[in-house]
Amino acid sequence: MKKKKLMLAGMACAVAAVFAVGVRGDAAGEVGRLAELMGWKAGTVVADIGAGDGAYAFAAAERVGSAGRVYATEIDAKKLAELRSEVAKRKLGNVMVVESKEAETNLPAGCCDAIFLRRVYHHLTKPAEFDAGLVRSLKSGGRLAIIDFPARAGLEPVEGVPSNRGGHGIPEKIVIEELKAVGLQVEKIVEDWPENDYCVVFVKK
Secondary structure, X not given: OHHHHHHHHHHHHHHHHHHHHHHHHHHHHHHHHXXXXXXXXXXXXXXXXXXXXXXXXHHHHHXXXXXXXXXXXXXXXXXXXXXXXXXXXXXXXXXXXXXXXXXXXXXXXXXXXXXXXXXXXXXXXXXXXXXHHHHHHEEEEEEEEEEEOOOOOOOOXXXXXXXXXXXXXXXXXXXHHHHHHOOOEEEEEEEEEHHHEEEEEEEOO
């Protein structure tokens, strides 16, 4: 019996390890695809808006190298503390954690070659103000990528967002309309993003 329990524990550990690698692999894969779409190279300055647990920001940091920089923004105090702890633990000198606000990124003006929001845009409660902040933070010729999904059945509605979202998510058309309204131009649209998401890449002229 003891041997059987040890075998089961070992299998559980193996499954957990495979799952962890899969999660990291997904982040690295998506970031690699973003890097190609947006023209990242060593030394590129990137911002991950709504960085969450930091998986995508850390993958981006590896991609741009020590000569580059990644701003990882979050609005939630607990997530900010966890991000800062993880950055310190990993000794990532090219990652800066930034506390954002409901209507403002709090990024420096003209700091970024590239900014991305992954499944974050549909949570914005003040999109017009936030979008203006995104544009301010982009360098001339900089790119913004929005990865998101149309409203899906079975998901709880997001409180405080504009009513034109149609539920939990946001139509691609609305994303394009709102970001064109603040002066960005659509450069690329990718419909086959992982997990049935879409990706729209904008450029600041």
